[in-house]
Amino acid sequence: MCHTLMGCAGGTFGLKLKSRQPDISSLRRMASETLVEVNDLNFSYGERPLLRGINMTMHRGKVIAIMGGSGSGKTTLLRLIGGAIVPTSGHVKVAGEVVHKLNRDDLFQLRRKMSMLFQFGALFTDLSVFDNVAFQIREHTDLPESMVRDLVLMKLQAVGLRGAHDLMPAQLSGGMARRVALARSIALDPLLIMYDEPFTGLDPISLTVIGNLVRRLTDALGMTSIVVTHDVQESLKIVDYVYFISDGVIAAHGTPDEVRESVAPFVHQFVHGEEDGPVTFHYPAKAYASDLKLETGLA
Amino acid sequence: MPRRVAIGIRGIGHRVIDSTWRLGYASRFFLLILLKSGTSLRRFSLVIRELYFTGVLSLIIISVSGLFVGMVLGLQGYETLQRFGAESAVGTMVALSLVRELGPVVAALLFASRAGSAITAEIGLMKATEQLAAMEMMAVDPIARVVAPRFWAGVISMPFLAAMFSVVGVFGGYLVAVVLIGVDDGSFWSQMQNAVDFRYDIVNGIIKTCVFGVAVTAVAVFEGYDASPTAEGVSGATTRTVVTSSLVILGLDFALTSFMFRGMS
Numbered sequence: 194m195c196h197t198l199m200g201c202a203g204g205t206f207g208l209k210l211k212s213r214q215p216d217i218s219s220l221r222r223m224a225s226e227t228l229v230e231v232n233d234l235n236f237s238y239g240e241r242p243l244l245r246g247i248n249m250t251m252h253r254g255k256v257i258a259i260m261g262g263s264g265s266g267k268t269t270l271l272r273l274i275g276g277a278i279v280p281t282s283g284h285v286k287v288a289g290e291v292v293h294k295l296n297r298d299d300l301f302q303l304r305r306k307m308s309m310l311f312q313f314g315a316l317f318t319d320l321s322v323f324d325n326v327a328f329q330i331r332e333h334t335d336l337p338e339s340m341v342r343d344l345v346l347m348k349l350q351a352v353g354l355r356g357a358h359d360l361m362p363a364q365l366s367g368g369m370a371r372r373v374a375l376a377r378s379i380a381l382d383p384l385l386i387m388y389d390e391p392f393t394g395l396d397p398i399s400l401t402v403i404g405n406l407v408r409r410l411t412d413a414l415g416m417t418s419i420v421v422t423h424d425v426q427e428s429l430k431i432v433d434y435v436y437f438i439s440d441g442v443i444a445a446h447g448t449p450d451e452v453r454e455s456v457a458p459f460v461h462q463f464v465h466g467e468e469d470g471p472v473t474f475h476y477p478a479k480a481y482a483s484d485l486k487l488e489t490g491l492a
Numbered sequence: 493m494p495r496r497v498a499i500g501i502r503g504i505g506h507r508v509i510d511s512t513w514r515l516g517y518a519s520r521f522f523l524l525i526l527l528k529s530g531t532s533l534r535r536f537s538l539v540i541r542e543l544y545f546t547g548v549l550s551l552i553i554i555s556v557s558g559l560f561v562g563m564v565l566g567l568q569g570y571e572t573l574q575r576f577g578a579e580s581a582v583g584t585m586v587a588l589s590l591v592r593e594l595g596p597v598v599a600a601l602l603f604a605s606r607a608g609s610a611i612t613a614e615i616g617l618m619k620a621t622e623q624l625a626a627m628e629m630m631a632v633d634p635i636a637r638v639v640a641p642r643f644w645a646g647v648i649s650m651p652f653l654a655a656m657f658s659v660v661g662v663f664g665g666y667l668v669a670v671v672l673i674g675v676d677d678g679s680f681w682s683q684m685q686n687a688v689d690f691r692y693d694i695v696n697g698i699i700k701t702c703v704f705g706v707a708v709t710a711v712a713v714f715e716g717y718d719a720s721p722t723a724e725g726v727s728g729a730t731t732r733t734v735v736t737s738s739l740v741i742l743g744l745d746f747a748l749t750s751f752m753f754r755g756m757s
């Protein structure tokens with residue numbers, strides 16, 4: 194589908210193609226197995242269409258970033274991939290299955306292979322850090338408690354919080370809670386992990402650590418990671434491919450190198466955080482003057 | 493004018509449709525809980541954990557209230573009965589009032605405000621903080637894992653709490669009538685024993701508490717699960733739990749009483 198470096202949907206900006214040989218990584222990408230396929234996806238909450246004709250292809254062993262202003266529907270896209278909501282039209286395929294066509298049992302089978310890191314962690318407040326990470330292992334396997342313990346401590350070690358295993362979520366800072374949630378989401382070594390803004394609210398050190406962890410886990414386990422993020426610089430270091438969402442369509446997409454060098458106005462604005470550009474800061478509204486009742490006659 | 497009337501009628505229609513819809517939704521939810529109770533019954537430790545929160549932690553308020561209610565019954569009963577020279581029947585009066593009515597009803601009202609509201613708030617907050625959504629994404633059914641254990645814990649603890657209420661209440665009546673006022677000890681207990689029938693009084697009381705337990709806990713888990721996922725949503729749901737379950741308890745009590753005790757016997 195979207196292997197071209199041009200935008201997939203109408204009215205989008207193509208990234209400038211650099212004149213060089215098709216690199217090895219893109220050849221490998223073609224050859225490797227597709228895990229997630231988003232096909233002409235449309236979604237709206239009520240009247241206002243939120244996503245319009247989204248197409249994406251994600252391969253195993255890759256880290257894919259989804260970027261876009263807040264309210265552009267990134268979380269919604271993740272929820273669509275996870276089968277929590279049903280698209281208005283189009284479909285999402287994960288591991289070859291159309292997610293919203295599955296019945297509940299099959300969906301739950303599929304979800305054992307995916308996991309999602311929620312924007313605010315969503316740790317179970319009535320369980321300790323240890324029990325949070327152990328939750329899925331206990332629910333879905335019959336491992337003896339000694340092995341559960343080893344697994345949980347390994348996952349916590351990976352996020353640097355082994356020492357915090359007997360704290361309750363209320364005793365954690367926002368960044369720590371995020372890291373525990375990360376440990377929880379990798380508990381069963383899923384095929385696909387969706388991270389909803391994993392870097393927000395982290396200090397620079399944890400940010401680098403978590404970023405590298407996402408990369409290493411993806412490589413080591415051959416899974417696919419989808420990272421929704423605003424942190425352009427940090428994520429460009431670790432991801433393989435970037436999609437920009439704006440106004441409900443994929444405004445641009447490409448590899449980090451292409452993104453950095455892109456002169457497409459949208460990408461340039463986003464990567465450099467400029468105020469002026471094709472993306473507007475304001476939620477759609479009527480004209481400012483008329484909202485303030487500044488009639489020409491009165492003013 | 494006719495426009496206003498039309499709008500008014502439409503409003504009523506909306507309300508009726510909404511409440512009917514909600515009632516249907518609640519019934520369906522209740523059926524789902526029953527269908528998905530397998531996990532709770534297989535892994536009973538889940539229910540035991542909740543039994544501690546709903547049952548054990550409600551013991552204090554239930555016992556203290558029971559004691560006071562029993563003491564008041566002792567005082568008022570003595571006050572009235574001694575006019576007819578029947579003060580030794582005060583034990584009977586205290587016991588029957590508690591076992592038939594006040595035990596089940598007051599214990600259920602207290603249970604609704606102590607445990608029911610806590611259940612609603614907890615489930616509502618779990619929803620508001622996306623814990624339930626996270627659980628769904630982990631392929632674990634929140635109704636089976638979160639709602640059903642709380643439901644069964646409430647249903648199981650209610651009869652025991654009501655029994656506790658009645659027992660402590662009888663003791664309170666004894667304290668006031670026998671220890672403080674000086675009614676004869678022997679006749680207090682023997683009249684009580686003669687008058688209270690196991691099948692007619694105690695079993696009927698237990699049936700009431702079981703019905704109230706199901707009603708209160710069902711309302712509490714439903715309101716929590718259905719709460720809109722915001723701070724106002726959760727606080728509104730908590731209030732609704734207490735109000736709705738109190739009304740349901742009193743309404744059901746009248747219905748059950750009219751079937752159980754019809755002045756015969």
Ligand SMILES: Nc1ncnc2c1ncn2[C@@H]1O[C@H](COP(=O)(O)OP(=O)(O)O)[C@@H](O)[C@H]1O
Binds near residue numbers: 243264267268269270
């Ligand atoms: N449950 C919902 N019902 C109605 N509108 C919603 C709901 N969830 C999100 N929205 C709206 O959809 C838009 C996109 O939300 P979201 O996907 O969370 O954006 P992002 O994660 O990119 O910040 C927002 O404008 C938000 O107001």
Ligand SMILES: [Mg+2]
Binds near residue numbers: 312389
């Ligand atoms: Mg979001």
